[in-house]
Amino acid sequence: MRKRTELYLMRYGITNILRSLPKSIALVCAAMVLTLSICIISQSIVTQTQSLEDVYSEYIIETVITDQFCIEETNLAMNSKYYNIISQNLHGIRDYITDIKIRSSFSSNYTYMFDDKVERELGGSVVGLTYLPDEEEFKHEFNLMPLYDESILLDSRPSCIVPKRMMEDMGWEYYTVRLRYDKQEENEFVEFNIVGTHEGPDNIYCSYESFNDELTKGTVSIYSFRFNLINSKYTGEVAKILKFYFIEPSIVGAIRRELNELKILFRYTFVMPKGNLDDVVKPIESDIRKLKIAEPFLFVLSVATGLVVSFMSTKNRKAEFAVMRSLGTGKAMVFFEAFFEQLLLCLTGMLLGIAVFFAIYRQNAVLVVWKIAVFFVCYMSGTAISVLNVALVNVMKIMKANE
């Protein structure tokens, strides 16, 4: 029976809506305008955020860490552990860090041997690389074997490029070479796969990780460390980390004579892309900020509108609800009827708002669906307060008014 009564009250609500059409249209319009505003604001936030992301990914920031005199050839007294620290700190944004180029060198006191067990002194340096320098940088040619690919130098497996002269002396018959720092024990050598030759001085270029792990018992000199940040969004975060270990440049060419927290005087630079990133980013960020401020106000406005609109629409119906009560309709049923009417009007307005939004912007409103849901809850909360006030109407007042 209760179910049938509820169904009847729903029908009563629909009848009321249809028979007071101008008022109903006004209420639907209010909900529609609010929904449309929320859709537009939310969509603008989505669009602006997307454009910001696009801008960020369009700019590549080249980060260079060099010595205090900015001369690439001057060795830095920088321990390899900084590389590890930075790698760990940048973990969250590691996907956006590309082209890490580190060169480490130790210039003397290495020995090498092939399978003939005769150790020879290396005339040049052992250099750890994460990349293959081009001819312009090293001023000599590389001849790489078929098994070489770009990932080898980033790999932790020991592999190296040896001087062509060394291989010629040995008759080209070896594919591995053993290296040992002369202060190490005789059996502490590291065996490297030979992946190519070069025509330069007597240096052996090996993969950076294997060089660090096995051969850096003494001080390591790094004289070049650079990487590209392919999403400029993280410039701030990278700068924050680098600032901890290195000194931030002030003005190009000027050097701040102060030490970082590790008491070491290094500096880093960001090579900014052409055009000023801030000029593009700041206005978009400002727009997003304004929209994000407007958004909660719109939700508060929704509560207020729900409250006022329902109040206005039920204000003149107090007598009607009192009569309902006097005829035996329970408070809950009166609330149900009045709330159902408002719910129907709000839903209609909301759907129309979404439809208009789609028609104008051709955007999928699903993107902002949860915000529409928040609006709906806000609006209906306002409505509920107002309707509750009606459901709790003092029926005696109707009688007293007649007295």
Next chain:
Amino acid sequence: MEKILEVKNAVYEYRNKYQTVKAVNDFSFEFERGKLYAVVGKSGCGKTTLLAMLAGLDVPKEGSVVYKGKDTKEMNLDKYRRDDVAVIYQDYNLFPLLTAIENVMYPLHLKGIKDKEAKVTAAKMMDSVGLDSAFHKRLPSMLSGGEQQRVAIARALAAKADVILADEPTGNLDSENGKNIIGILKKLAHEEGYCVIVVTHDSEISADADEVLSMRDGKLVTKQEDKVN
């Protein structure tokens, strides 16, 4: 005659921040089936408050209203209003956006009666107060005062309640319509066995009533015995 409704030492107070007024003060009376009662008195004497208590809109602060031996304080008042009493108001209080027949069908729907059945019953009730099918689909705004009051009576009858309470039912009507309404109420009491209680200033109703209850300052001051029948 069967006693159906009894008021026992009922007290009802209205309070505001300045004073407390006893609108009904130690009122006792027994109402019977098949009688038309007129409650008379000056404005503010507590007639309507008494009617409101009888209608189950509230319960007395002290004393009791007893329907068929059961105190309304112990009853579900919504159910009591739905099934046991029906109220007719001076200004009709019809639902403005429902047609005449839909207004009469309202209490039937509340009871969970199916639409088709409710429609047949409502049409009968409207017929019984002299409103034929031509009036069925009219909104209250398209009816005269007398017609609206008849619809209100039909709505009260549709509820199948034992007690019909009327608050100044002729107050907004011309004398001819007033007479018609009085005639209907009288017929309901005497021919159909309803207990009809009318709060009125109308002397014609008082004259036609089986008993007249005169109120002053919330108290029953006179009790006139049945003069008709």
